[in-house]
Amino acid sequence: MTTLNVELGERSYPIFIQADLLSQTDLLKPFLKTANVVVVTNDVVEPLYYPTLLNALGGCKVQKIVIPDGEAHKNLHTFESIISQLLSMSAARDTTLIALGGGVVGDLTGFVAASFQRGMPFIQIPTTLLAQVDSSVGGKTAVNHPLGKNMIGAFYQPKVVCIDSTTLNTLPEREFSAGMAEVIKYGVIYDAAFFTWLEESVAAISAKQPDALQYMIARCCAIKAEIVSLDERESGLRALLNLGHTFGHAIEAEQGYGNWLHGEAVAAGIVLASTVATKMNWLQSSENRRIQLLLERFDLPTSAPTEMNYDRFMQHMRHDKKVQAGQLNFVIPTGIGSAKVTSDIPDEVLRAILA
Ligand code: NAD
Numbered sequence: 584m585t586t587l588n589v590e591l592g593e594r595s596y597p598i599f600i601q602a603d604l605l606s607q608t609d610l611l612k613p614f615l616k617t618a619n620v621v622v623v624t625n626d627v628v629e630p631l632y633y634p635t636l637l638n639a640l641g642g643c644k645v646q647k648i649v650i651p652d653g654e655a656h657k658n659l660h661t662f663e664s665i666i667s668q669l670l671s672m673s674a675a676r677d678t679t680l681i682a683l684g685g686g687v688v689g690d691l692t693g694f695v696a697a698s699f700q701r702g703m704p705f706i707q708i709p710t711t712l713l714a715q716v717d718s719s720v721g722g723k724t725a726v727n728h729p730l731g732k733n734m735i736g737a738f739y740q741p742k743v744v745c746i747d748s749t750t751l752n753t754l755p756e757r758e759f760s761a762g763m764a765e766v767i768k769y770g771v772i773y774d775a776a777f778f779t780w781l782e783e784s785v786a787a788i789s790a791k792q793p794d795a796l797q798y799m800i801a802r803c804c805a806i807k808a809e810i811v812s813l814d815e816r817e818s819g820l821r822a823l824l825n826l827g828h829t830f831g832h833a834i835e836a837e838q839g840y841g842n843w844l845h846g847e848a849v850a851a852g853i854v855l856a857s858t859v860a861t862k863m864n865w866l867q868s869s870e871n872r873r874i875q876l877l878l879e880r881f882d883l884p885t886s887a888p889t890e891m892n893y894d895r896f897m898q899h900m901r902h903d904k905k906v907q908a909g910q911l912n913f914v915i916p917t918g919i920g921s922a923k924v925t926s927d928i929p930d931e932v933l934r935a936i937l938a
């Protein structure tokens with residue numbers, strides 16, 4: 584088993600990564616405050632993995648809340664419904680919430696945990712690639728508002744993250760590819776050697792070879808843990824993790840949440856950010872080409888939907904959380920393995936690229 588640690592003083596927590604981890608009994612028990620547990624999952628993941636988790640929690644009083652599947656349900660309505668169910672179950676502040684599912688379940692459950700009676704412990708058991716390499720680590724929790732993604736939320740860290748890489752065997756291929764956008768993101772912003780390893784390992788990753796998956800997930804979590812430990816509240820370094828997200832969130836909002844998957848929108852956003860970087864002479868065209876090629880090899884989109892234009896992008900991006908003093912900030916690669924946040928992009932460059 585690979586064990587990593589997110590170092591945040593008294594809020595530090597481990598990340599466990601291993602095939603078949605879910606069936607390990609006694610792994611979670613040290614992290615429960617009492618024997619009272621509520622598992623939040625959705626109607627797709629529940630039949631696949633809830634029975635195994637229930638078995639591993641033998642001896643605890645386990646109840647479950649099953650929400651409808653999909654990004655469209657990551658909203659205040661589902662948030663209220665989970666709170667209502669917790670109240671009717673007589674859950675208390677010492678009940679532990681477990682998020683079993685992808686990023687939607689994890690972000691929602693984390694936000695409920697942060698809010699219910701001003702905070703209850705929670706555990707992340709991510710079952711999508713995107714959630715295993717990104718959303719389950721770092722404590723960003725949120726729901727969407729019709730005017731913008733993740734507009735309502737909190738920083739709230741889990742007690743432990745348990746990653747069972749075998750859950751990826753049931754994940755639809757399109758979802759696996761979407762997770763690869765976030766994986767590639769780490770190589771672009773932080774780790775040139777990892778980017779090269781990804782280029783050399785496309786076949787092994789696509790075949791879901793256990794060793795390749797274990798290494799890939801662990802490297803992503805290690806990078807994320809390092810960044811979050813240095814900048815939990817995103818006052819600087821952590822913003823780099825949003826590469827492709829400013830453009831990507833605009834695509835998601837324009838298309839209606841869930842029509843373009845988050846990772847697909849991020850992939851197109853990474854290419855837009857790289858193209859801006861190349862136009863500004865911050866990134867070589869050969870590096871831009873390598874980034875696009877790697878995204879393509881995992882069947883990810885490398886351009887925005889044709890109906891989007893400069894005005895549509897700008898309308899959505901004005902609501903971006905990275906707007907400061909009215910200025911839009913962009914994460915822009917400055918080479919493979921490095922990136923910077925800048926608001927210094929001339930409007931003509933954006934117009935030319937987003938046209
Ligand atoms: P998701 O949670 O919607 O899961 C994708 C699909 O896969 C769903 O239909 C789900 O039911 C299904 N699924 C999950 N696990 C499965 C499995 N093992 N086998 C079969 N099907 C399975 O989407 P996602 O891509 O995991 O997460 C996207 C969300 O994550 C977005 O809302 C995004 O904003 C958020 N996010 C958050 C952070 C963060 O730091 N908190 C980071 C990145 C993304």
Ligand code: GLY
Nearest residue numbers: 721723821824825
């Ligand atoms: N996924 C971006 C972050 O966690 O900061």
